[in-house]
Amino acid sequence: MHSYSPNGCFANSDIGNPIKEIERMSVEVLDCATIVNFVEDEEAFNISIRERFAHLDTNHDGLLSYTELSKDLQSLRVLETHFGIDIKTDPKELAHVYESLFEQFDHDSNGTVDLEEFKLETKRMMLAMANGMGFLPVQMVLEEGSLLKIAVEHESTKLIAA
Numbered sequence: 047m048h049s050y051s052p053n054g055c056f057a058n059s060d061i062g063n064p065i066k067e068i069e070r071m072s073v074e075v076l077d078c079a080t081i082v083n084f085v086e087d088e089e090a091f092n093i094s095i096r097e098r099f100a101h102l103d104t105n106h107d108g109l110l111s112y113t114e115l116s117k118d119l120q121s122l123r124v125l126e127t128h129f130g131i132d133i134k135t136d137p138k139e140l141a142h143v144y145e146s147l148f149e150q151f152d153h154d155s156n157g158t159v160d161l162e163e164f165k166l167e168t169k170r171m172m173l174a175m176a177n178g179m180g181f182l183p184v185q186m187v188l189e190e191g192s193l194l195k196i197a198v199e200h201e202s203t204k205l206i207a208a
């Protein structure tokens with residue numbers, strides 16, 4: 047499922063091998079407040095967005111291409127759980143969904159997503175997701191380093207600090 051370019055120049059050490067990435071999934075419980083609190087903590091959110099963006103920008107040109115971004119859309123796992131789209135069976139349909147999501151991110155339609163576009167749209171999507179959740183906690187499988195996972199960590203750090 048992961049196909050990295052063969053030139054092998056990844057300065058970013060957290061792009062591990064695919065098996066390692068599977069091991070780095072965990073099941074977390076999150077609710078509306080977890081996401082909203084995280085998104086509204088502008089400093090924490092901006093830092094995470096920048097890190098996530100750098101992680102996805104595998105060719106380091108400061109922009110996300112469709113290929114680079116679709117990796118993130120897969121890890122967000124919002125499609126199946128919150129938009130009710132049955133995507134598991136049809137890869138063609140899946141590609142179509144990712145394409146239209148990419149267009150949503152690419153506000154100025156120039157074919158790439160810059161940091162500002164990524165931040166705005168991620169924020170919008172996460173808030174839409176929080177809205178859809180209501181107050182009932184939801185169990186989700188989250189990838190280490192994903193924004194939702196960071197949101198959960200953000201929430202628990204705050205609880206410890208309080």
Ligand SMILES: [Ca+2]
Nearest residue numbers: 103107109110
């Ligand atoms: Ca790029």
Ligand SMILES: [Ca+2]
Nearest residue numbers: 152154156158
């Ligand atoms: Ca753009």
